[in-house]
Amino acid sequence: MSGSTQRFDAVIIGAGFAGMYMLYRMREMGLYVRVFEAGGDVGGTWYWNRYPGARCDIESMEYSYQFSDELQQEWDWTERYAAQPEILSYAQHVADRFDLRDDIQFNTRVESAHFDEAGDVWRVTTSDGETATARYVVAATGCLSVPNEPDIPGSDSFEGEVYHTGRWPHETVDFSGKRVAVIGTGSSAIQAIPLIAEQAAHLTVHQRTPNFSIPARNGPLDPELQRRIKARYADLRERNKKMGFGFGARHPQNQGFVMEMSAEEREEWFERFWNNGGLTFGLAFGDMIIDKEANDVAAEFVKRKIRERIEDPAVADKLMPTSTFFCKRLCADTDYFETYNRDNVTLVDVNEDPIETITATGIRTASGEESYDCIVFATGFDAMTGALTRMDIRGVDGLALKDKWQAGPKTYLGLETSGFPNLFMIPGPGSPSVLTNMLPSIEQHVDFIADCMAYMDEHNLKRIDADPDAEEAWVEHVNEVADTTLYPSCNSWYLGANIPGKARVFLPLLGFPEYVEKCNEVAANGYQGFRLS
């Protein structure tokens, strides 16, 4: 096929949950679509993140599609929080059930997408030398899909096994009898470390920032609970749409404020959420992420609970989070802190004992060299913009997306960026995305885009582009909302702070229901804020 050009109505980049549902909707509309997917199968993040312990920390009954009632009724989840293999099987089931694979070209990476102004089409080139043209391009490229590979001196010289949690091999990795180093202590590491420690002869964890984590309290999903939820599934889905983060309506919620309660009352309330487990702890009080005093109270509660899980007070000191609570993505764990009570686990604080270089046989820190058989990078992702800016995307007048976004991404509603007509993002920076349950966010985006395309056809329109003024106002709005909270006060990937040289801009929008309302209003007003021609 090398050298050929195929014509499509739309090209979708990525066959994760966003790409799959976008394909489904476009096909229903009678569009001729091709999905290009770099991986060997569907599933996106769940295809690549196969590290030990990988699971979703949104509950299974909520982290699933709702567009098809038959689908949500027929699929049975086995655990409160599904593990990666089960979520991947679910994605594969969806692909089979709706015959999606016919229009997906696997093992094919999109290298470039250039807008041809004369013909109002996008010209897309792929890693296998093909060219495709399409009226629409939808980048369903994921928020956390480009691994962050830190530039540690000597990285290439290591002769042992090297892994990145975000690019885990498909073959079984056996750490038995091996000396393993993990770099990083974010969500991925917190899930992987307990399981690696069970296998390895010795595990050393290099920690840069200690993280807050709440016990997930995972377990088998009670079939009776599953039956009850399914009996009124639409009701739960609707109630979740009114939740700030798009999930958790089934759980206790407190609309009250930490500082308005007596010490005893708030202790009781925190305890309740602590026992409920996982990210639902974030629903405990409305002011934890707004008011520093309230935040400190919540942080003290969680730190006290963490300390109780660790036997050695010196190790506990190192593991005590120092940043604002909730400001970095909250983690949910199973036995993470208890893992440091094992004899075969060592914690190294890189602030006290920095990594100087990786050598052929191990890692040299300021205090000396340790030899390892395996190094696991659990160092996260170039979040939200990485997958978009690393493709050669050029819009009107040949403007490159990575140049336009040099000082930070600019979008309108996180759906389009001006100067790049008919190019949609699911979900782009400036949308609630990573601050929500991703599945309903994805469905909302896809439905908006599909409806918009239908509107364009009805009105005989060829181009839709974000209005630059609407875009400026939107970027300002996203930042204003973030500035009313404590989110910008620490070095998180929400701010791009984990990638050296990346512009420091708050990337997601806080507030799912308000966002959906705004999108509905925009659509009802003839796609206000977009230029249609």
Ligand code: NAP
């Ligand atoms: P992450 O949260 O960005 O964590 C990366 C870790 O690596 C951090 O501890 C970071 O330290 C450290 N690090 C980065 N560069 C380093 C360097 N040069 N030297 C030493 N340490 C370094 O990445 P992640 O754990 O892969 O998680 C990313 C996101 O994916 C999560 O926040 C979550 O949204 C999602 N996720 C979800 C689940 C789930 O649903 N359960 C599981 C995994 C991931 P600093 O904190 O100092 O930067």
